[in-house]
Amino acid sequence: MPKRIKYIKLDSFKGATQPFLFEFDTEKPITLIFGENGSGKSTLVDAVDFIFNENLGSLEDKKIGHSKHKYLHSILSSPDKLKVEINVAGLISTGKITKSGEKVIDKKDGVPSFEILRRSQILNVINAEPKDKFNEIKKFIDVTKCQKNEDSLRKARDSVKSNYNDAANSYTQSDDQLKKLWEQEGKPGKYYLTWAESKAKLSTIELDKYVKDAEKIIRYFERLEQSTNDVENKSEEVIKLKSSVEEKTKQYEEAKKSSVDNAEELIKTLQSAKSYIEKTKSIKECPVCKKSILPKELISDIDKRLADFKKPIELKKSLDDAEAKYKRELAVLESKKISVQGDAFSLFNYCKDASLDEIRSMRIDWGKNKDLLTKSESYDEKYFTSSIKLYKELSNAKKEIEKGLDSSRETLRQITAIKTNLDTRNEKKILASECEKKLKKLTELHYIVEKTRKDFLDSVLAEISNTIDEYYQKMHPDEGIGKIKCFMKSGGISSLDILAKFHSVDDIPPAAYYSESHLDTLGVCVFIALAKHYNIYGTVLVFDDILTSVDVEHLERFMELLSDLGDEFEQIILTTHYRPLRERYRYARGAVGNVSIKELRNWNIDKGMYGENTENYLTDLKKYLIDKGFDRQIAASKGGVLLESLLDHLTFTYQCKLPRRSHPPYTIADLFVGLTKKLTSAIKIEEVVPGSTNKGLWLKPILDKLDSKSWIRNVVGAHYNQLGMELTDKEIKEFGETVVNFAETMICEKCFEIPGRDKSGSYFECKCKTKRLYPLKEPK
Amino acid sequence: MESNINLEVKMKDKPDEALGKLLVEKIDKSNFVDKRFLEKMKKGFLQGNISAEDWELFIEEVPAKEKKNAQTN
Numbered sequence: 110m111p112k113r114i115k116y117i118k119l120d121s122f123k124g125a126t127q128p129f130l131f132e133f134d135t136e137k138p139i140t141l142i143f144g145e146n147g148s149g150k151s152t153l154v155d156a157v158d159f160i161f162n163e164n165l166g167s168l169e170d171k172k173i174g175h176s177k178h179k180y181l182h183s184i185l186s187s188p189d190k191l192k193v194e195i196n197v198a199g200l201i202s203t204g205k206i207t208k209s210g211e212k213v214i215d216k217k218d219g220v221p222s223f224e225i226l227r228r229s230q231i232l233n234v235i236n237a238e239p240k241d242k243f244n245e246i247k248k249f250i251d252v253t254k255c256q257k258n259e260d261s262l263r264k265a266r267d268s269v270k271s272n273y274n275d276a277a278n279s280y281t282q283s284d285d286q287l288k289k290l291w292e293q294e295g296k297p298g299k300y301y302l303t304w305a306e307s308k309a310k311l312s313t314i315e316l317d318k319y320v321k322d323a324e325k326i327i328r329y330f331e332r333l334e335q336s337t338n339d340v341e342n343k344s345e346e347v348i349k350l351k352s353s354v355e356e357k358t359k360q361y362e363e364a365k366k367s368s369v370d371n372a373e374e375l376i377k378t379l380q381s382a383k384s385y386i387e388k389t390k391s392i393k394e395c396p397v398c399k400k401s402i403l404p405k406e407l408i409s410d411i412d413k414r415l416a417d418f419k420k421p422i423e424l425k426k427s428l429d430d431a432e433a434k435y436k437r438e439l440a441v442l443e444s445k446k447i448s449v450q451g452d453a454f455s456l457f458n459y460c461k462d463a464s465l466d467e468i469r470s471m472r473i474d475w476g477k478n479k480d481l482l483t484k485s486e487s488y489d490e491k492y493f494t495s496s497i498k499l500y501k502e503l504s505n506a507k508k509e510i511e512k513g514l515d516s517s518r519e520t521l522r523q524i525t526a527i528k529t530n531l532d533t534r535n536e537k538k539i540l541a542s543e544c545e546k547k548l549k550k551l552t553e554l555h556y557i558v559e560k561t562r563k564d565f566l567d568s569v570l571a572e573i574s575n576t577i578d579e580y581y582q583k584m585h586p587d588e589g590i591g592k593i594k595c596f597m598k599s600g601g602i603s604s605l606d607i608l609a610k611f612h613s614v615d616d617i618p619p620a621a622y623y624s625e626s627h628l629d630t631l632g633v634c635v636f637i638a639l640a641k642h643y644n645i646y647g648t649v650l651v652f653d654d655i656l657t658s659v660d661v662e663h664l665e666r667f668m669e670l671l672s673d674l675g676d677e678f679e680q681i682i683l684t685t686h687y688r689p690l691r692e693r694y695r696y697a698r699g700a701v702g703n704v705s706i707k708e709l710r711n712w713n714i715d716k717g718m719y720g721e722n723t724e725n726y727l728t729d730l731k732k733y734l735i736d737k738g739f740d741r742q743i744a745a746s747k748g749g750v751l752l753e754s755l756l757d758h759l760t761f762t763y764q765c766k767l768p769r770r771s772h773p774p775y776t777i778a779d780l781f782v783g784l785t786k787k788l789t790s791a792i793k794i795e796e797v798v799p800g801s802t803n804k805g806l807w808l809k810p811i812l813d814k815l816d817s818k819s820w821i822r823n824v825v826g827a828h829y830n831q832l833g834m835e836l837t838d839k840e841i842k843e844f845g846e847t848v849v850n851f852a853e854t855m856i857c858e859k860c861f862e863i864p865g866r867d868k869s870g871s872y873f874e875c876k877c878k879t880k881r882l883y884p885l886k887e888p889k
Numbered sequence: 890m891e892s893n894i895n896l897e898v899k900m901k902d903k904p905d906e907a908l909g910k911l912l913v914e915k916i917d918k919s920n921f922v923d924k925r926f927l928e929k930m931k932k933g934f935l936q937g938n939i940s941a942e943d944w945e946l947f948i949e950e951v952p953a954k955e956k957k958n959a960q961t962n
Contacts, residue, residue, distance in 0.1 A: 254937025265941035
């Protein structure tokens with residue numbers, strides 16, 4: 110038993126401002142929900158999307174900010190009041206939204222998948238950029254996991270490639286470096302590598318020892334050189350200080366000669382006298398000798414004498430300072446000389462035992478200088494002088510040692526460079542070889558994975574393309590369009606394109622040449638083909654008001670296509686605001702046997718949504734004919750409309766001649782005129798009964814009867830009329846019942862279609878081939 | 890369109906699973922990946938989590954001794 114939606118219960122969900130129950134006829138695989146704009150069709154579809162796909166339905170495409178969930182509940186209601194309940198074959202799934210906007214969905218296991226097509230998606234599938242086209246149908250051809258693995262494989266390949274390049278570059282650099290070193294040496298031997306390998310084998314122990322000894326001895330030399338320089342500088346300073354002391358002594362001796370005895374005491378006395386005179390302003394005589402004095406002149410005289418007495422004192426102080434400094438620096442000089450002695454001692458002792466040829470070749474007689482090999486802790490003039498003498502002698506070897514050191518260092522650097530480059534060359538050669546092997550495998554593996562993925566998607570898309578084309582040809586036979594090709598754009602993993610035929614030209618982008626209605630139907634076919642392709646665990650197809658610009662002819666073909674698909678999916682739900690579609694189902698004008706019609710009507714904010722069943726015209730008429738409160742006008746009117754519809758079908762099928770008018774439609778009388786006597790006498794309905802003889806019925810008696818009663822429709826069902834008033838209920842019922850009889854004879858009970866298909870070549874038949882209409886052509 | 894894709898496999902599974910199976914089959918035939926890594930690779934294709942390091946491991950050469958032991962077993 111197919112898993113079909115039994116009912117949808119809504120409360121405070123979008124248009125359902127009041128609790129709303131919408132029931133489906135689960136006996137029929139297709140449900141048509143008709144409703145004018147604003148009646149709540151999208152609310153129903155969004156409820157299905159909300160529960161089974163956990164998204165916000167038609168709100169997803171709207172540019173209303175990120176918090177779209179806040180528009181999911183009915184206006185004037187709140188999110189926490191929102192409730193959706195959907196029963197699919199007894200499995201009840203529910204959904205609500207918390208105040209914070211979180212979706213709480215309880216989707217029952219075992220429900221089929223729900224594929225919903227909206228008009229906006231059709232446009233995206235057909236008109237959008239390749240990347241957006243891909244996104245629209247992504248889930249049908251989604252190989253994200255495989256692509257992730259392919260990406261990581263590509264990453265591994267690129268990483269190994271990069272390692273290989275690095276290793277190869279290092280190898281080349283090292284090799285070049287070895288060649289360069291060989292060339293710098295004048296290309297000794299025949300081959301640079303042989304030379305490098307022999308060089309790398311050389312021991313550097315001797316060289317290292319020489320460099321170590323030489324560096325140490327040079328350090329001793331430098332230290333002694335520094336300390337002797339210090340002594341020289343200090344000696345010059347001490348000599349200058351000594352001269353200064355001698356000069357100051359001379360000056361002092363000279364000053365002393367012009368001085369008096371007890372000069373210091375006299376200076377004190379004069380200073381006291383001066384102070385006394387300055388304090389005692391009115392003084393006029395000397396307090397000692399009582400002679401009269403002039404204070405100003407006396408103070409001036411005292412100042413002069415004080416200056417004369419102070420000079421030797423100051424000179425004496427300067428002399429004392431100079432002598433003290435001289436003594437201090439003399440002591441410093443001596444300590445520096447001791448340093449020289451120490452540094453010389455270190456140098457000599459190291460030189461004595463040094464293995465350096467530069468020292469040995471000097472043949473120093475260390476026995477003769479044995480005193481200098483003992484450390485002197487105090488300054489010793491003789492020791493010092495001998496040390497300097499020997500140091501000067503040894504200094505001749507220093508230059509030679511420095512030369513040898515430079516040369517040895519260079520040799521060591523070369524050997525180290527050769528060893529390093531040789532090691533790198535050999536190591537990178539192995540690494541590059543390993544990487545090369547890996548790279549080869551990974552490249553081939555990536556090729557396999559990429560090609561398989563492309564082939565897979567190409568084959569899936571080719572198969573889908575064939576299905577799309579099959580459906581599209583049903584919709585548009587012999588119209589010069591079709592040959593649909595869906596394919597992944599080269600270079601774009603997530604990029605899809607669609608090409609098609611337009612008359613004699615293949616592979617054109619349909620969006621550029623096809624009319625809007627052709628693009629609409631193409632989008633629908635793409636969607637159905639994809640849904641069919643991946644209809645693995647059962648699928649319910651939902652079309653949300655997708656038909657807007659389809660003419661009657663294409664509408665019939667679409668109905669036909671849907672009818673064919675009815676058994677391939679669990680259920681097909683089609684919403685529409687397009688009234689002609691509803692009416693064609695009601696008048697049995699097309700493949701309608703497996704379709705139930707529902708209707709949404711009269712939405713308003715206070716009462717919310719309202720739904721009801723819509724019967725076909727035959728059922729509708731029968732209901733009115735048995736109604737207790739029989740309404741004559743309704744019965745006559747509805748009977749007439751149904752009769753008109755059936756006659757319209759017959760005259761259209763046989764291409765009958767009708768009065769030419771600038772404004773159809775035709776009246777019942779016109780249509781009867783179109784049915785000639787010859788044709789009326791030839792028309793026969795036959796019902797195929799498996800296992801027995803077909804039942805045939807000539808239509809002439811019914812048609813004649815209807816022709817004679819058809820005026821009842823006008824006089825009772827359409828106008829104020831005396832004749833109509835005189836007719837009994839029985840006569841009107843009889844008219845209605847004859848129409849019912851005619852309709853039941855014409856319409857197949859199984860597929861609810863009037864025979865109109867001429868594929869047999871000798872009669873018309875209905876979709877299920879149970880009813881046949883003879884003849885195929887009007888007899889001449 | 891020419892293709893050697895096994896349509897039977899494809900129709901039964903979801904696209905990712907179907908392609909994953911095909912890839913494992915093709916890689917196995919290529920002999921680039923040692924048998925001992927096949928299970929890990931299958932699981933990786935199912936979950937979409939084979940890393941670059943995994944790929945490098947998969948293609949590593951099996952030491953001759955190990956290979957001999959595996960054949961004996």
